[in-house]
Amino acid sequence: MVKLKKLLNRFNKKCLKALILLISVALLAYGIYPSHAQVTHLKVEASTTLLKAGFINNITLTIFNDFENVYELYASLSFPSSIQTPNAPTVLGASYWKFEKIARNSKVEIPVAIFVPDNAAGNAYTANLALTYKRLGYISTYTEIHSLGFYAKGWIDIILYDLTVDPNPAYPGHTISFTANILNKGNVPAMFTNVSILKNDLLLFNSESSSYLGQLDPSSPAPFTLEAVVNRTVKEGNYTAIIIVSYEDNEHELHMVYYKTQFEIIKLTGETQAKPKSVISYVADYLFSKWFLIVLVAGLILSIGYAVFKFKRKPSEGT
Structure with a gap:
């Protein structure tokens, strides 16, 4: 009897497995198996x-x-x-x-x-x-x-506005400056922003020829000024300076933008060049700028004294 029960149990398990397999095959054959399976065709x-x-x-x-x-x-x-x-x-x-x-x-x-x-x-x-x-x-x-x-x-759009050149016209051997406002019209910050003048034979650079602005946030304008010295050998005429704006975006990609500005160079003439002053001119300028009131009062005192002296002298001459 025990052996018979074991055989029946084995038979029932095999039948159950076979039944499950037949149902699965039937579902697949008729396409009614769950349609949300992870298989993609x-x-x-x-x-x-x-x-x-x-x-x-x-x-x-x-x-x-x-x-x-x-x-x-x-x-x-x-x-x-x-x-x-x-x-x-x-x-x-x-x-x-x-x-x-x-x-x-x-x-x-x-x-x-x-x-x-x-x-x-x-x-x-x-x-x-x-x-x-x-x-x-x-x-x-x-x-x-x-x-x-x-x-x-995100994106970055750098613009310069209110760009001015001073002086304009400029003179050989003299300093020229470029002043402007820089603005990021994008929606992410421009990182490690730097502005500088493009190197050329026209302008001689110094420590003020570049400016580090750092992070430039959207819609936050920032002013800057760049300076250089006009080469003494430059001839008169109209010239172009190029301002470079370099920055990195939020993906650390380097970008460079170039802006051109026009200006004129002329030679210094007798009218525009300052004449050398003598020692007397320097003294006079100093007195009139620093001691004008003292000189004026001293002059008035001397004038009054001289008038009194002349007035007293006339009666004595008559006797």
Whole structure:
């Protein structure tokens, strides 16, 4: 009896396993197996993974079908938002598309407009493209979820304004200065910002020919002044100086921007050149600038004394 029970138990276990296997095969054959399995038959690619923060980005999603003919394909794109990924991009316009058929070894392209806010710069985001379709000979639909990674890239736009040259015209052998305001119109800081004059034979550089500004935040203008000495051998005429702005973005990539400014050089003439002063001129300038009141009072006293002296002298001469 004990042996008979063991045989029945073994037989029941084998039957149960066989039954489970037959049910699984039947479900697969009729296409009613759970459609959310992780197996994906279609491939999806994005034309770019970089999105420019602060702009509407037009990209293209391509669905490749190297599986078999699929029918009634529905595609839906979304950017899930969470505490870890705030300020997520937004799909503008249509975010849901339908295709009646995608033949085997063919593809379809979906144009998508995505807006990325300024404060999303520097963050990575994941978009989910859900694909639901039918297969010939199967009852249920299949669903595939494709995750697409995107990076929101910030941007920097450096401009100079109110650029002035002093003096203009300038003179050979004399100092010339370039003053301006610099502004970052982008949405991420420009790091290690430096401004300088491009080296040439026209201007002789000194310690004031370059200026380190450091971090230049968006919408925060900063003034600067650069100086150089005009070469004595330069002839008269109109010339161009080039100001270089160098900085690094938030991905540590070096950028350089060039700005041109015009100015004139003329020779010093007898009218423009200062004449040498004599010792008497220096003394007179000093007295009149520092001791003007004292000289004036002394002059008045002397004049009054002399008048009194002349007045007293006349009666004595008459006697």
